[in-house]
Amino acid sequence: MKLTGAIFDLDGTLLDSMPYWASVGTRYLEQQHIAVPDVEQLALRIKTMTLPEAADYFRSDYGVQQSQEEICTRINHMIEDDYRLRAPLKEGTRDMLEQMKQRGVHMCVASATDHALVEAALRRVGVLDYFSFILTCGDLQTSKNLPYIFDTCTQRLGTDKRTTAVFEDSLHCVVTASGAGYPVVGVYDDSAKTETEEICRLSRCFVYSWKELDIAHLEQSL
Template sequence: MNIYSFEGYIFDLDGTLLDSMGLWNDIYVKVLGEFNIKAPKDYLFNVNHMSLDDGAEYTVKTFHLENVVKKDDIVDMWNAMSKEEYENTVQLKPGARGFLQSLKNRGKLLGVATALSDELFVPCLKRLGISELFSATTSIDEVSRGKEFPDIYLRECKKMGTKPQNTVVFEDSLTGIKSASVGGFKTVGVYDPSAAEQAEEIKNRADLYISSFSEMLYEK
């Protein structure tokens, strides 16, 4: 697959462009600790690939916290802990900046489809100096279903003014790769340690798989 042959390029953020999944693991562990609960490994894996609202609902139900805390309170705790990190600390993954710029230099349309809220990702992209590279962005809050459905990618594609068959989606999660494929997009799986256990299946499902964006800088 010639990676530069597409008109549009849609990027997930956490675990794909941003080196931020470790941050979320720490936050999930700390919040559960407030209720004297130790976070199981499967919980961290599952909640990492949900929207904040879905993840909070999953948390409340999984640990039977219905009479202890509300879903919205869980979301508020997560947002409060992560806001400062996105504003000041979270960095791009290796090679990401160079690859984005190489696409922009070729006149490609770039977009974002993320489970993060605008409040978290907009300041982060501005601080990193890449917000102007994207012609459009879409948060999971703008669609009624999560990333297990292609809605977010289709909405972002429409904003960008491209067609799915001329657009490629970059994702670190198996869920995202599957749903983007269902939506008619070509897909690129991006390695992240948080999804290491699914790396082989992601490789098999995606049209292309990369360990780092640095690999893309050598493509012609």
């Protein structure tokens, strides 16, 4: 079957931005004069959380006194410059998107990151116009532990779930999308290197680089 739709994650999939997120929790807590005994463990713990969920975690487990809204606002301010000024596209992203466009694939972005930051980053790196829309977990008050964001994207794209690929780098997102019946393309990122084997198992195909993506081969698996 022909690929009709593509739902792309942003961080670690299109954008090489995971290093900024890996450190932001620790940076925030240190600004609150709270020591973090295991930086790597904290990064892994909050990786699957939405920002409000991480804020609640900081309040319950680290004793942060700020409100959830105050924590989210502060972290978004901390990460904002990374998106507006620095975070680069992953290698081969633009060429891949152009190939998708030439094949008539309808594309969107589904991200857990703040909508304004997603839009700012994609505009800065010059690929915003490839996408029909951006949809974030914040927009829908959901997380990627549930398929709601993927289902909403498919409805808005007007495509069939069976021919709409979900491109993700994180295991929990791959589990959600594949479990909901979407063909998943796993995308390697260093932040999820310990999850690579399981992501490969659950995905229709897996790429270490966008240069490896063979759209015709993907279509054969649909």
